[in-house]
Amino acid sequence: MNRKGELLNQYNPDIALPFLREFEESAKNKKDTLNMGHSFLNLADYYSAKQQDSIAFSYFNKSKIQFELKKDSSLVVYSLLMMSDILKSKDDYYDMEAVNTEALSFINQTNRNYNYSCVYNNLGISLKETYDYKKSLGYYKKAKQYAEDEFTRVIIDNNIASVFILNKEYQKAIGLLSKLEGTNSEIVSERIKSNILNNLGLAYFKVNDSRALGYYFKALSIREDQRDEYGLIGSYIQLANYYKSKEDNLLAKKYALKAYENASKMKSIDERLDALQILVNSSAENESRAFSASHFRLNDSISEVRQRNKNQFANIRYDFSNQKEQNQRLSTQKAETTLLLEKQKNSTLLMYFVILFLLGLTVVIINFLNSKSKKEKIRVSYDTETRISKKLHDELANDVYHAMTFAETQDLSALSNKEMLLKDLDNIYSRTRNISKENSLIDTGQDFVPSLRDMMSNYGNHEVNIIVNGLDVLQNTTVETNKKITVYRILQELLVNMKKHSQCSLVVITFKKIDKNMIVEYTDNGIGVAIQQINLKSGLLNVENRIKAIEGTLTFDNAIQKGFKVRIEFPV
Template identity: 45%
Template sequence: MIPTRLNLYFSILFIFLLLLSCQKKDIITVKQKSTKAEVEKLIIIADRFYDNKEYDSAFSYYNKVKFICNPVTDAENYVTALDRMADIQQTYGDYTGSESTVTETLAYLKYIKDPKYAWDTYIILGINYVNTYDYKNALFYYNEALKLKTTEWQKQTVKSNIAFAYMEQKKYEEAIQIFLPLTTNKTIQEFPEDHARALDHIGYCYFKINDPKALSYMQKALKIRSEIQHNRGIGTSYHRLAQFYINKNPSLAKKFMKLSYEKFTIVNNIDDRMLSLKLLIENSSDGELKKYSTIYVNLVDSIFEVRQKAKNQFAKIKYDSKKEKDENLKLKTHRAENELQLEKQKNRNIISYIIIALSLSLIIVLYFYLTSKGNREKIEATYKSETRIAKKLHDELANDIYHTMAFAENKNLSLSENKEQLIQNLNVIYSRTRDISKENSPIITSEKYTLYLKEMIAGFNTPDINLLLNGIEAISWKEIEENKKITVYRVLQELLVNMKKHSSASLVVITFKTTDKNVIVTYSDNGKGIDPNTISIKNGLHNVENRILAIKGKIDIDSSVGKGFKVFFEFPL
């Protein structure tokens, strides 16, 4: 029905435009008013909210600046607003959203002479890439920041960030070579927090390469932080000392773990509290273990909920502002066109007015149709995503926690094998919690896809499970579409999770091969198998089948009780 109406409207509109083309056309020049004064007022308000850590209000005002600011004639205010928005998203752990926001500034940095704006942008990008494990891009932007003509403090800060990126890559000796000169730099020494941070990082790097100098650097960092009463820094120092003493003096290590947790609790830093809790869980038993495990799980739930809400809220602010701007632009354009037509068509007959009315009706129909369709799709996608994550939390994490608590209550944890089993269970819970929290992160589908796929599969390899992988390098992944690579990753991940939870398999074999037109993947294990009549949504295989069918593939499941489990699927290149 709608296409038929659209054809009619387009036909009438074409006739109307043809008639107008016969007339002499006037040119209307619309002079754009300067918005700089209004922009600066909004930035003052936004900065006040930002300084008071009222980030939702600050984000909203910076976003208003973005949409009324001319990025060419007023590039400084435009870049400032976007950098602050990206920084707020970064604060809430939305590194992908932060990257998307700050990238919008890159095209307009050339209009700004002051290098501090480019420096802020590059540093934000570098931090985002470090936190998403893209160290190559992180180092690229850090080095771009280092090339700028900035203050000595800014240059030393960039060097510290570069060294930290090396440390995160476990290139400890390279990191030490950068950190060491920073500790004697007068500019860094003028800022005790930065000086202590450099000493702490050096101590940690020495600790990781078993250099006895580690302890002295850790102690120096703690002394500086204690003198300036920097609670978060003190907590970090206690955490480092706890790691240092775990094998040398367990009781002293335990003391530092508790002190670290207390300091991080005072400053209300959830990420750091989780790091301390992880150490406490790994080195506790009985009631303490249960206590710290419960706190840890509650923290994971709360941080996921808070960050997800913040992410959704900031996305909605951006979407609503863009929608409002687009609507205002349409209204202004439409009003200008109407005024011109009224001046030129005073003597027009009634047919011209009918055609104008039909044209307006077409715009309204299209607008409401597309808007309604887009809203329905967004609501449906959000609901499906939330349902899937909630189910995963219930099906995987809740059961594991319950069984771990039951194990802790019923087993003698003074026995080393029981304690090791409990620690292993808690590590599994931690890994699953981390995986679920990152569930919405994009899968790498670039040239590193093979590496990430192999790492994911290798993550299921344990002393009790032997996992063999054949033919993965023979596949030309560069020629395969991105959505198909994502499907292969998710399907194998689902099969391996089911194997680990249900099959009791000791051997898993995954084989890849290609034909002229298809990619064929075979998964098999020697587990307890499954009755084909019981295959349903409950065991996750329904999702696997839907994913394969979505890329026009085929899937076949071959299993029986006691005879292992096999899945064959293929999809076109």
């Protein structure tokens, strides 16, 4: 059915319509997108041949939609190019630009160069007619790049030259057209050659060069030989304008009348109006009035007809514009949705990355802290072992050796020697017990305060009096286990240091709580030491390290012969 309709449409269009309609209904009933596209395209070609442009435009648009659904880019481009031709005939250059811009996105490898050349040439025309000469030239140059033969390139160069003339770049136009003038007649038709010669004449005319007339007549001669009726109208008008500029009204009127007669025969309204305008300006007063009246009537009549045609075509064009805007909105929405999904995807990936990074960082930190804790424990254990070893060496080794030597060299049967040895052994035992207590586990439970009191009391004797104030404050305050141990060990270190170096007779230890801080003050009346002379490599280094570990502060207030004072403060 479709093939028969196509053949009838081509060879006998008068009887083709029923077959084309039948094919259209069949495709619609079957919801066959591809055949619907072909049926719409056949009907568009039919109405285009009948010069029913509004209906043809509508069907070309419908066919474009169906072929777009079937992803048949070649036929989409064909439909858009046909729509462009109709818009050009209606002087609708803005929509013409729009459909050709749309066509660019559908051009594929099929007829690629031809389609690009056509589309860019159409864009050049639409921009030229809307006075954007710079962009028009750009599109014409692109069209020329894709031109597949010399014939097409010559046509495009002639179009470029016409833009040069409109843009008052007359020398550029003359240079280009002079090259085209010598084009082999086997490449271009006589009709195209006449257009080139006529444009060259116009360019020379614009620069007031007498060679213009010769080119006008060369073009006229070719058009007469070719019986190019439409081309003859252009030649007559150019000659009429030329002679009018030379104030030769007789010849101007002669060619204007010829232009008017040919334009009337060809039903070319715009050229009739141009010819009448020249006749008005080149005729005697009475004739001028008559030509002016004819010009007025024709212009008024054609304005009315064109308005009706414009209104008739407006609905079709409105549907096209609406659909174009709707497609644009849908494309925008699709792009926005795609962008949103992409952003969500990227956000999800980023979130996963951040989570994995944080997990990895957590593992690294835990391992680092465990390693640090392990190293710290080893270091503390080593320090403790070193301290105990040093204590044993400094405080007991010599005494044990002395006791052993005494036992080996003295007569233990003598009562005095026996008592001396027993006294030395008792002293060694007592000091060994003290070392054991210093390094034993600390009770941090309910018995912490009594245990702390006992530890401090053990360092007192008949030579040193130890006074403790405010232990009830410590008893009534919740203190973390590690801080209890720290307080215990710090005071133990200070008391050991007191025993070794202070030479004091009185020690006062005071516990206070101010706001959220616990304060422990140690004071003795010993020999003291200048702050700059405090050797932190001794036991006092342990004191400082311990207080830093619980984010506390350690303050010394000392002077030689004025006792030893320490203030310890830490948060609770």
